Amino acid sequence: MGLVTSTEMFKKAYEGKYAVGAFNVNDMEIIQGIVEAAQEEQAPLILQVSAGARKYANPVYLKKLVEAAVETTDLDICLHLDHGADFEICKSCVDGGFTSVMIDGSKYPFEENIALTKKVADYAHDHGVVVEAELGKLAGIEDAVNVGDHEASFTDPDEAVEFVERTGCDSLAITIGTSHGAFKFKGTPKLDFPRLEKISGLLPGYPLVLHGSSSVPKEFVDLCNQYGGAIPGAQGVPEDMLREAAKWGVCKINIDTDLRLAMTASIRKVFVEQPQVFDPREYLGPGRAAIKAMVAHKLKDVLGCAGKL
Template sequence: MPLVTVKELLDKAEAGGYAVGAFNCNNMEIVQAIVAAAEAEKAPVIIQASQGAIKYAGLDYIVGLVNIAAKNSKIPVALHLDHGTSFDQVIKCIREGFTSVMIDGSKYPLEENIALTKKVVEIARAVGVSTEAELGKIGGTEDDITVLEKEAMMTDPEEAKFFVEQTGVDSLAVAIGTAHGQYKFDPELDFDRLAKIKSLVNIPIVLHGSSGVPDKDIEKAISLGVRKVNIDTNIREAFVKGVRDVINKDAKEIDPRKILGPAREAMTAIVREKIRIFGSSGKA
């Protein structure tokens, strides 16, 4: 199947009251695990690449891997740029074949974030690519981007309304208490804030930093309008545990296939679990 846009997937999720999983990839095994899980669950899926993934694997490798995976699968797959930090990089990803891009101007004052997002939306829409932006600052570290706890900032619902009206963006990532990376404690999500944002904006809401959030909280967030849930850390944890288990069992093992194969299976299992929690099983 050819790649689809995130907008197409989230519009259906909005109508059906579920969320679509957006899973970060860094290499072939991760891409294979994500698609195998989505196929097994008959679910739509978003594969996304962050700054670090693009730097590590190369833009053409990421695009090539995801295109091959999508072409050989029977489920809808979107390729999304996660946390695009500059206009140039977003354009480069669109040119290479990404079907969706996130421009993250959350570090800028509101007016600058609006201006940058507007510019990206205009170009992306002209070529049929969907867009995501962020308002508020999500704490924690993702690859090269670190937001300290004291700098993290919850999304203001009225600002969100203004931002969406001004930019025409397709989906909005909000800060309601989640963080990138591993949590030391269970996060406390501000559901009232989420409900207020959703009542003021008529586009799908995106939840970043969802790996360590308890299942019941994810389900509640989805019931309040979250339609895209980002998962990265849980996949890394499964990958590393899979590799460690093999090495711990046999320190002399030197066949990469025997080391990475079980890691791929472990990642497939966690992605399947998440897809079921998001309610997107059987929605392909």
């Protein structure tokens, strides 16, 4: 057991029609909550680090924390760069011991996205690291930039095939209506499943990735709002849609917002109910426990990857 690429995880997930959870990590409590859940559920695990996380926590700290997770469990963990913006950040993660990187060239025209992704894939593959790429634009907060609804565009199935062939990327993030953050749908949630089925049919055996897949559980939103927060109207991807996506070649499902909500809800509760508390362990501990319970539920009841180590 140790730090691994996602290759075997995705092969098993594709065949078993389940998805591996990819959770964003920013500090020790978040990592511990996720890892404790995966250990108990005996689930394969992807821990992903964004540019924002690198800036907040220092990549060396995050890498060492993930190494501690590997050392203290019997888990296989894939350490992944989330939304790498350019070749340099991907190279730095490859050189720094990540086992997987995402190059997100989705903001560029098709040919430029291909050229950039191929450059990263060639470098990463030479170093035994796998590459996720993205085609199509997600609405929402991405790479600290707010992508408006009008700028979002869904992945074209034929382009997806050409993109995978020409770049050699190992997995592909597609756009079918999910978005980053806590406000994903204005009305009824809807994803473009016919598009997913088409892409999946044209790329048999190939692992697809779904970003922006938090479900924004009502229980956390209500707790946040009850204890002094202000996030009215938050709405995520219904869990049934994630279960459905996993049947159509989606092998990696990205979750960050739900971690933030779980932690914030429980910390707010402590602050309001126990105003005398000022020891960080007394609120970060419950925050970590809330993350653990939420992640265990995802692994077991939504993604279907529990027991698949």
